[in-house]
Each structure stands twice: as structure tokens, then as C-alpha cells.
Amino acid sequence: MSTGMRVIKSGIHATLQDQGRYGFQHLGVTPGGPADAVSANWANRLLDNGPECAVIEITAGGTELESHTHSMVAVTGGDLNLTVNGQPKAPWRSFWVKPGDVLKFGYPRYGFRAYVAVAGGFQVPNVLGSCATVARNKLGGLTGDGCHLQPNDFIPCAASSQERVPRQMPDKYVPDLHSELTLYVIPGYQQHEFSAEAWHTFWTNEYEITTESDSMGARLHGPAIAPPSGNLLSEPVCYGAIQVPGDGQPIILLQQRQTLGGYPKLGSILPLSGYNLAQRPPGSKVRFQPMGLATAQQQMRRYLRFFGL
Structure with missing residues (x-):
């Protein structure tokens, strides 16, 4: 061609x-x-x-x-x-x-x-x-x-054989990429391995996207989250999984993540939150907020239906 x-x-x-x-x-x-x-x-x-x-x-x-x-x-x-x-x-x-x-x-x-x-x-x-x-x-x-x-x-x-009429997104539907970013989290099956203090640290503090972030994962810096003691077996990991390595600095796995991981996981972010995260450069600040599984599924179904996915 x-x-x-x-x-x-x-x-x-x-x-x-x-x-x-x-x-x-x-x-x-x-x-x-x-x-x-x-x-x-x-x-x-x-x-x-x-x-x-x-x-x-x-x-x-x-x-x-x-x-x-x-x-x-x-x-x-x-x-x-x-x-x-x-x-x-x-x-x-x-x-x-x-x-x-x-x-x-x-x-x-x-x-x-x-x-x-x-x-x-x-x-x-x-x-x-x-x-x-x-x-x-x-x-x-x-x-x-x-x-x-x-x-x-x-x-x-x-x-294209002929020029079409240009289209434009109405301003009210254009995503706001200036506002403070809140990432919605669905706690995972390992949630009970983390202490109440670790969860309190996670929910109440702000984290910064570091320059080490890439399409494999967003590395965050902030108050350390105490990981569970003991070793875990490597297992399949999903998009948005929030890993907590030994230094307590969370890593959010993204599109080009590895398929297996052995770090303990707090849960996963809503994929729609992940897409917003992709528009924030290093140095941006994020916070976390819990979301129920049913609510997350409802939002994702709406998104997938709208785009015919």
C-alpha cells in the first residue's frame, strides 16, 4: 500500500x-x-x-x-x-x-x-x-x-475518496486531566494478609508517580506500606494489580506487565482508573479509594457496551 x-x-x-x-x-x-x-x-x-x-x-x-x-x-x-x-x-x-x-x-x-x-x-x-x-x-x-x-x-x-464532516467531542465529555487523581481499588483475596495499620497507611496517604514508571507498571513513592511476612508463590497477575514489595512502595501493574508475580497484592484498581493514571506524568500525585466488586463490574460493562467491546 x-x-x-x-x-x-x-x-x-x-x-x-x-x-x-x-x-x-x-x-x-x-x-x-x-x-x-x-x-x-x-x-x-x-x-x-x-x-x-x-x-x-x-x-x-x-x-x-x-x-x-x-x-x-x-x-x-x-x-x-x-x-x-x-x-x-x-x-x-x-x-x-x-x-x-x-x-x-x-x-x-x-x-x-x-x-x-x-x-x-x-x-x-x-x-x-x-x-x-x-x-x-x-x-x-x-x-x-x-x-x-x-x-x-x-x-x-x-x-479516503472524499472529505467527511469533522467531528468534535463536546467539552463536557472531555476527561479532566488537571484534577487530583483518585484510583478506585477492588481489594483482592490477599487483603487479609495486610495489617489494619498497612491498610490505614494505604487509604489515608498520597503517593507520587516516579520516573521509574513505564507501560509495565506505575511505581509509586510515599509512606511505606508494611507487606505481609513470609514468602508467597508466584501466580498469575491481572491488569491493575497493586503489588507491595519489601520496601513498601506500591507498584500498579499495567498493559505490558509480566504474567506472573510473587509480591503480595492489596487488590486491583478499576481499569477505568488505570486509563486515567496513564495520562498523569511522573511527579503527579494519586490517592486511593475502595470500590465494591459489583460497582466496578457495572462501570466496566457500561464502558464495554458503549464501545462495542
Whole structure:
């Protein structure tokens, strides 16, 4: 395919993502997928794409793309100071691009990750049913080996025959990425292994996202949470699991997490909270609040139904 987007500058970290690859965790293959799935799904929704369509995830900015096609593009997520041919372009809307147009992402004004979708989705090969880039497994991406996008990479996509009417998210529905972040936690089956004092420390204190955080996990720093004594067997871990290692500094497991873990776990955050977490840069502060399992399931069902997942 001769139409698509050429990468001029890859920036700090830019990858191709879709919904992820499922059914392979028993082989040590993590699902992957976008860090902020809500924003990624909205990018496709603004273009009437199916939820399975691939998008570009841009972390912390610095990415430049050149259009080699006529198409509608949608950009969602954080405001990374996007310009098109030098003209500012706000996120959470779709717009027309033509050959030679340059999309340049600066550094974040607010938020931390932006998502770029094109009409019909980027046409890239799947590995184990997905193009999701997972560096730790060396799977997915443009070349199938888990590498992030590089300068001069060409990402194919279909051309659009005619310009559509641009769409824009109403301001009242755009996520507030400025407010203090509260992560909702469903306590897990190991909750009783932690002392009442440990739980009090966890619920009543603020934690900071450290610079060691990445797509595998968000490492937090704050008052130490006393872990249970004794050794635990390694076991499968889920998205959002809150591990407490020996130093008492919690780690929240994310998209590219390992499939097994042996640290004790307080529980798991609501995935919707995790998507909000993905938009906070290092240095941001978070707090935790409990949520019942039934309430969490209700919220996730509503989200999944809305996007047809």
C-alpha cells in the first residue's frame, strides 16, 4: 500500500496499538494494548472505525508525522501541543489531511499520551491476532518485533475518496486531566494478609508517580506500606494489580506487565482508573479509594457496551 503516514521524528516513545492480544498469558505473553484505552477507543469512534482498528500511541510528545494520503484523522487524549502545518490543532476532534501535511506533537500541555487514528485504521500485520506493540515480548508494531516507531517508518493506511464532516467531542465529555487523581481499588483475596495499620497507611496517604514508571507498571513513592511476612508463590497477575514489595512502595501493574508475580497484592484498581493514571506524568500525585466488586463490574460493562467491546 502506497498511502499512509511517514514518521519524521519518533519522539520520546511512539507505538502502534490495538485492543491487544488475548488468550496467550499461559505462554507468558501479556495482552498489551493502549495505556489509555478510553482515549484510543474515542479516536476510532470519532471516525466510525471499528474498535479493533490500530492507532498510534504517542507518549510525552516529540513525534512528527507526514501524511502521504487523503484521509480523516482523529486525535484524542492529552494535549501534546499538536500543530498541522504549523497551525495549532486541539485534541478530541477529527480533521482532514492531504499528502504533504505534517502533524507535529510538542510536549504536553496537559495529559501525557495522545492517540492518532485514521479512517479505516492503520493497515499493519498482526502477530498472534494483534498488532499491539509489547516490547517485553518482542511482539507487534510495524515490523512485528515489538519495536517502537522509528524515523522514516511508513505506516500504511487507505485513502479516503472524499472529505467527511469533522467531528468534535463536546467539552463536557472531555476527561479532566488537571484534577487530583483518585484510583478506585477492588481489594483482592490477599487483603487479609495486610495489617489494619498497612491498610490505614494505604487509604489515608498520597503517593507520587516516579520516573521509574513505564507501560509495565506505575511505581509509586510515599509512606511505606508494611507487606505481609513470609514468602508467597508466584501466580498469575491481572491488569491493575497493586503489588507491595519489601520496601513498601506500591507498584500498579499495567498493559505490558509480566504474567506472573510473587509480591503480595492489596487488590486491583478499576481499569477505568488505570486509563486515567496513564495520562498523569511522573511527579503527579494519586490517592486511593475502595470500590465494591459489583460497582466496578457495572462501570466496566457500561464502558464495554458503549464501545462495542
